[in-house]
Amino acid sequence: MSTGITRRHFAVLASGLAGALALGAGSARAQEKVVRIGYQKYGTLILLKNKGLLEPLLKPLGYSVKWAEFPAGPQLLEALNAGAVDFGNTGEAPPIFAQAAGAPLVYVGYEPAAPQGEAILVPKDSPLKTVADLKGKTVALNKGSNVHYLLVKALEKAGVPYSDIETAYLTPADARAAFERGSVDAWAIWDPFQAAAEKTIDARQLADGTGIVSNYQFYLSTRSFVDQAPQVVDVLLKGVAEVGAWVKANPKAAAAEFSPLIGIPAPILEVALARQQYDVKPITPEVATAQQQVADTFLALGLIPKPIRIADALRAPKS
Structure with missing residues (x-):
């Protein structure tokens, strides 16, 4: 008889333990x-x-x-x-x-829309004055980013085919370095990197998104x-x-x-x-x-x- 009680108790305990483990597992999940x-x-x-x-x-x-x-x-x-x-x-x-x-x-x-929150920048002493001046020049940008569209539409507005510029696909940090070295002619970038470049190295805007893109x-x-x-x-x-x-x-x-x-x-x-x-x-x-x-x-x-x-x-x- 004692063995039967033990087995019953074991079955009950096992069942309870299984339920508790399942509940715990569900809770953990x-x-x-x-x-x-x-x-x-x-x-x-x-x-x-x-x-x-x-x-x-x-x-x-x-x-x-x-x-x-x-x-x-x-x-x-x-x-x-x-x-x-x-x-x-x-x-x-x-x-x-x-x-x-x-x-x-x-x-x-x-x-x-935040069209002023992105821009095409050039160094302060650059001879480039307008977006049209980018023809034949190299522009740094992060490929596939918001400024990619800004560049395309700004060139279109200026009557410059996209194929008439060179693009250097760089992350913001690498693009900033290339921009300061003079390895690129312009930089299409968004805030706060845009604001930082304008303030710290006097980068100058050729255009922001106003009247061009919504951003x-x-x-x-x-x-x-x-x-x-x-x-x-x-x-x-x-x-x-x-x-x-x-x-x-x-x-x-x-x-x-x-x-x-x-x-x-x-x-x-x-x-x-x-x-x-x-x-x-x-x-x-x-x-x-x-x-x-x-x-x-x-x-x-x-x-x-x-x-x-x-x-x-x-x-x-x-x-």
Whole structure:
């Protein structure tokens, strides 16, 4: 009899232990859910990271956050395409190149136009006076970045074929070095690197985006992540909106917080911040149409290998 009781007790204990292990495993899995966010050295996401606002917002959903820094949008979206990032933001051009390469990206939000936040710069003593003077010259830029589109459209407006210039594809740091060495004639760059070059080495603008391009900032995710975790995407955008509102209301404080994060003096960052529009919104038909024009322009120049439809990469409206 004692053996029977022991077996019964063992069965009960084993059953209970199995249930506890299963519950624990399920709980551990819930706790192990991670949203991986790609960010650049400038913009709302780096402030969101620094302030630590996102983690408590995501905790009730069982998510933690893993942050990864990238030098520019194209590199960030390469990581998104490889499945290493779930969410991030870039300018207009990187999503076009990424979608053309087959990345399963989804536009989930945008920041309004900031055409003064990017420019084509030349050294202060350069003989070049207008964009038309770039014919036959070499321009440094980060391939596939927002300024790629600025350069294309600025040349078009000036009547200079894109094929009549040389391009040196360099990251912002390498481009700055080449620019200062005189290895390139001009540099297409965005803030805050633009503001820093204008202030510290008296770089001069041939043109910014005013009257040429919109320079939207886009927030992007993957189709699978948007489908599997729509609430998480909404929380991410809520966090972005909160930080954006704070920046708009407190530009001096925002510049002071940015400064040690990116190694640029606060007064320079104040100039850059004044050129931006920190107000995340859902993608509108007008913005989608503008982005399709970017894609069609790059296709016509042979910069992307096939036509793409921006409509295929939009988040489905909430029911």
